Amino acid sequence: MTNPIADVLISETVLVTGTNTTENHPIFANYLKEAVLKHGTKILVIDPRRIDLVDYAELYLQPKPGSDIAWINGLMHIIVKEGWAAQEYIDERCEGFAEFAENLKKFTPEYVSGVTGLNEDELYAAAKLYGQAAPASILYAMGITQHTSGTDNVKSLGNLAMLCGNMGIPGGGVNPLRGQNNVQGACDMGGLPNVYTGYQTVDNEDVRAKFAKAWGLETEALDAVPGLKLTEMFPAAAEGKIKAMYIMGENPLVSDPDLTHIEHCVEALDFFVVQDIFLTETAQKADVVLPGVSFAEKDGTFVNSERIVQRIRKALTIAGEAREDRDIIAQISTRMGYEMNYENAAAIMKEINEVTPSYGGITYDRLENGGLAWPCPDTDHPGTPILHVDKFARGKGLFFAIEHQPPAEECDKEYPFVLTTGRVLAHFHTGTMTRKGVGLNKVHPEIKAEINPEDAARLGVVADDLLTIASRRGSIEVKAMLSDRPAAGVVFVPFHFHEIAVNRLTNAALDPVAKIPEYKVCAVKVEKA
Amino acid sequence: MVTLTIDGKEVTVPQGTTILEAARSVDIKIPTLCYHDRMSPIGSCRMCVVEIEGFAHPMAACTTPVEDGIEVATISDRLTRIRQDSLKLILVNHPLDCPVCDKGGECLLQDLTYEFGIDQVEYSAAKVDRDSQYASPLIRYWPDRCIMCLRCVTACQEIKGIGAISVKGDGYGAQVVTVDADKCQSCGECLQVCPTGALTEDLSRYKGRTWLIERVPTTCTYCGCGCQLELNVQAGRVMAVTAQDGVGVNQGSLCVKGRFGYEFINSDERLTTPLIKKNGKFEEASWDEALTLVADKFSAIKAEHGPGAIGGLTSARCSNEENYLFQKFMRAAVGTNNVDHCARL
Numbered sequence: 001m002t003n004p005i006a007d008v009l010i011s012e013t014v015l016v017t018g019t020n021t022t023e024n025h026p027i028f029a030n031y032l033k034e035a036v037l038k039h040g041t042k043i044l045v046i047d048p049r050r051i052d053l054v055d056y057a058e059l060y061l062q063p064k065p066g067s068d069i070a071w072i073n074g075l076m077h078i079i080v081k082e083g084w085a086a087q088e089y090i091d092e093r094c095e096g097f098a099e100f101a102e103n104l105k106k107f108t109p110e111y112v113s114g115v116t117g118l119n120e121d122e123l124y125a126a127a128k129l130y131g132q133a134a135p136a137s138i139l140y141a142m143g144i145t146q147h148t149s150g151t152d153n154v155k156s157l158g159n160l161a162m163l164c165g166n167m168g169i170p171g172g173g174v175n176p177l178r179g180q181n182n183v184q185g186a187c188d189m190g191g192l193p194n195v196y197t198g199y200q201t202v203d204n205e206d207v208r209a210k211f212a213k214a215w216g217l218e219t220e221a222l223d224a225v226p227g228l229k230l231t232e233m234f235p236a237a238a239e240g241k242i243k244a245m246y247i248m249g250e251n252p253l254v255s256d257p258d259l260t261h262i263e264h265c266v267e268a269l270d271f272f273v274v275q276d277i278f279l280t281e282t283a284q285k286a287d288v289v290l291p292g293v294s295f296a297e298k299d300g301t302f303v304n305s306e307r308i309v310q311r312i313r314k315a316l317t318i319a320g321e322a323r324e325d326r327d328i329i330a331q332i333s334t335r336m337g338y339e340m341n342y343e344n345a346a347a348i349m350k351e352i353n354e355v356t357p358s359y360g361g362i363t364y365d366r367l368e369n370g371g372l373a374w375p376c377p378d379t380d381h382p383g384t385p386i387l388h389v390d391k392f393a394r395g396k397g398l399f400f401a402i403e404h405q406p407p408a409e410e411c412d413k414e415y416p417f418v419l420t421t422g423r424v425l426a427h428f429h430t431g432t433m434t435r436k437g438v439g440l441n442k443v444h445p446e447i448k449a450e451i452n453p454e455d456a457a458r459l460g461v462v463a464d465d466l467l468t469i470a471s472r473r474g475s476i477e478v479k480a481m482l483s484d485r486p487a488a489g490v491v492f493v494p495f496h497f498h499e500i501a502v503n504r505l506t507n508a509a510l511d512p513v514a515k516i517p518e519y520k521v522c523a524v525k526v527e528k529a
Numbered sequence: 530m531v532t533l534t535i536d537g538k539e540v541t542v543p544q545g546t547t548i549l550e551a552a553r554s555v556d557i558k559i560p561t562l563c564y565h566d567r568m569s570p571i572g573s574c575r576m577c578v579v580e581i582e583g584f585a586h587p588m589a590a591c592t593t594p595v596e597d598g599i600e601v602a603t604i605s606d607r608l609t610r611i612r613q614d615s616l617k618l619i620l621v622n623h624p625l626d627c628p629v630c631d632k633g634g635e636c637l638l639q640d641l642t643y644e645f646g647i648d649q650v651e652y653s654a655a656k657v658d659r660d661s662q663y664a665s666p667l668i669r670y671w672p673d674r675c676i677m678c679l680r681c682v683t684a685c686q687e688i689k690g691i692g693a694i695s696v697k698g699d700g701y702g703a704q705v706v707t708v709d710a711d712k713c714q715s716c717g718e719c720l721q722v723c724p725t726g727a728l729t730e731d732l733s734r735y736k737g738r739t740w741l742i743e744r745v746p747t748t749c750t751y752c753g754c755g756c757q758l759e760l761n762v763q764a765g766r767v768m769a770v771t772a773q774d775g776v777g778v779n780q781g782s783l784c785v786k787g788r789f790g791y792e793f794i795n796s797d798e799r800l801t802t803p804l805i806k807k808n809g810k811f812e813e814a815s816w817d818e819a820l821t822l823v824a825d826k827f828s829a830i831k832a833e834h835g836p837g838a839i840g841g842l843t844s845a846r847c848s849n850e851e852n853y854l855f856q857k858f859m860r861a862a863v864g865t866n867n868v869d870h871c872a873r874l
Contacts, residue, residue: 027778056690180846181750196860229873230873246840246842271827300850310748315747315762322802328820333862348850426785438732443666
C-alpha cells in the first residue's frame, strides 16, 4: 500500500474494487465502516460480486468479470472530459500524459457500456464520485490482479490516481490489500526470481557484487539472469528442465490453477522436498518432508499491507522434533558446502539491515516499541507511512496508455457461465490452518457455490442442491447457495476445500508480465447434478 | 478551552471534553465499569459519579461535559456509598461464581467489588430464567452473569458497524439477545469488551485460569492487516487469543480467524518428525538422515544438470528472516534465481 490503512478515515471517497474487504481483511473493513459512519467518507464499490461492503456504499457498480480496464479507462475518459483531472499535478509531477489521454478518447461511455455491461449514467456518477473527491483512495486486491490483464489493471488504477492528483498525499494512494500475513515480506526479502532484498535487481552487476561480498562469494557465482516464476516452474518440471523442487510452507496442489496439470508436473520431478507444519496435499507428493514450526513457535518479523515490519514472538514449543525453518535451511545449506550459521532471528535481521537500504534502520531493538514502515534507511529514520510524497519513487509518475483486452477464456454456448474464485470469512487459503480445529468449522462447515437465484431457477436448483460445475479442464460437484452476490451468469466458488478443489477448473492462463493466473475468470457450464 | 478544578487540581481541556476524560488527562482515576475508550459513553453503571459544586445530585463523569470554572470532587463518603450501592444492585444480577468463571482474576466487576469491600448484598430478587442462546457458536453467553452494561451491544454497533445483538426487556428482566445471527461475523468484539464473565470464549472454557496464562504479544498469521494479538499460553498450549486495546492497526479488535483460528497450532496432525518416502510410503527418519539426503540429492542434481534445474518456493506464511535465508540458500548455495512464492495465488 502507498498509504496507511487508517488514511481512509480522511478520504473523501474510497474506490473499492476487486477486494471483498469485510471477509478477507475484516479489520481494514472496520476502518471503512468507521469512515462512512463517523467521518462522512463515501465508498464507491465497483466489483462483479455484490460484496457486503455495498451496504455501506454511496454507489455500487457491477461490471462483467474481466472488464476492469474498460471501466477504469471509461471513468478517466469522463474525468478528463469534464475537466476534473488535476492538470497542475499532472504537469508538475507526471509524464506520458499526452499519449495516455489520446488512448482514452475511444473509451466513450457508449463503448465502455458495451464492454462492461454498466450503463452510462452509472459510469458518469462513479467518475464524479471519485473524480471530484479530494483526497480519494483506491483499494484493490486479487480481484484486480488475478487476470491475464492483471498488470495492466493495476497500471490503470495508478493512472486513475495520478489523473486526480491522489498519489503521495494523506487519504489518497493506490492500496493493494495483501492477502497473506507476510506476502509483502516474502517479496521484500527477495523471494522473487528477479530481485534480491528490497527489490534490488539480479541483473544489476553492482547489486550482485554487493551481495557476493556480503555472502562471501565471487560475483560470478551469483546468477545474473532472473529465474523462473512459480507459475513457470511447474510447467518447466513437466518439460524436464526443473528436476528438483524445494517448497517451504506452500500448498500449490490446492492453490494453483488447473490442478490436474500441476499434479502431472510434480510427478515429473526427480526429487521433491516439502517443508511444512502439516502433511498438506503438496507434502503428500514429496520425497522428503521436513517438519517446520508455526508462527507461534518462533521469533521473527512479518510485514503487513502497510509495509509495516512487526515482530512475531516465540510463545511455546511443540512436542516432537519439528525445527525452526531457519535452522532447517541453514543445515541443508551447510551440508551442501555453503555454511550458514545464525545465532537467532535477530542475527539474520542484522544481515538484512546491512544489504537492504530500505530496511537499514529496522532493528529488533526498535521494533520493541512497535512496527516501522519501510523505507527506513537508518536507525534515526521514523519510517515512511506514505510513498511518493513530493515526487514519485522513479522521479515522474508515468502514465500508461492501456488497451482493453478480454479474458483468456470467454463464455460460449458450451461453457456459458463465468466462474470466479476467492475466499470466505472463516477460512484461509488452502484451509491447512483454519480447517484443523473445531471453531472455524462450526462457523463455516462446508463449501458452497454461490449462484444467482435467477440462474438457479432456470436450472431448477434450490439451496443445497448439488451442482456439477465443469470447465474445459475438470469438473467438481458442489452444493448450491442461492445468492445475489454474483450477477446472473456468474458463479463463485471458494478455494479453501481440497476435497472439492475448484482449482481443478481454473485456467492457468497467465498475465504476460506478472505471470499471475486468471483465477477470477474462466468459462464453465453449470448443471444440476 | 475550558478550565475547571478536579479534586483541587486545575485542568484545562477543549470544550466538549467529558469530566471523565478531563480527570484522566491529569491522572485522576475515577472508577468505571461500562465506560470503554473505544466507544461513546454508555452511562449505564453509575460507577463514575462525581460531585459538582453547586449541584445537588451527583453526575456521571462519562456523560457530563466540562464547564468553565466548575469544581469537581471525585472522592467523598457520599460518592463511595453511591458506588457501593450501585455495585450491590449490579451484584443482585450477578452470582459470585468467580471460582468457576473463566474471567476470574481479570474481571472488572470482581476488581471493583474487592476495591469497594462489598462483602454482602442486602438486596435480592426472584430468579428469572433467561435465554443463553447467542449470535456466535464460538461464544457462550451466561445471562445470569450479565450486568447489562451494554458494552457488547455498543461495540457490535459502533466498532464493527454490524448490530447483530441488542437488548430485550427492561429492568431486572432485561437481557442481551441476538437480533440477526446471520449478521454476526463471530469476530468476538463483544467478548473482548465484556467486563465480566457474561461472555466467554467457548473453545477454551474450563481450560485454564487467567493468572496461570502467559500472554505473548505477536502478529496475526492470517491476512495482511498485520493485527497485533496475544497468544494466551498455558502448559505449552494456546488457550485463547486476545488483543490489547489501542495496540497496532487493529486497536484491540480482531476477526474470527485471528481470534478463534488458533487450534491448528496444537493440532494432533502437526508434523513432528522428518519423513522420507520409501517404496511409495512415508517412513519416519532422523534429521541427520533427512538433511543429508536432501543436501546430497540437490548437490547431485546441481552437478549433473546445473543449478537452474532446481527450483524453490519460499513462503508468504513464513517470517522475513526465513524468506531471506531461503532466497540466500537458492542463490548462494544452489546458484540459481529460481526462487518465488505464492504472491500471485
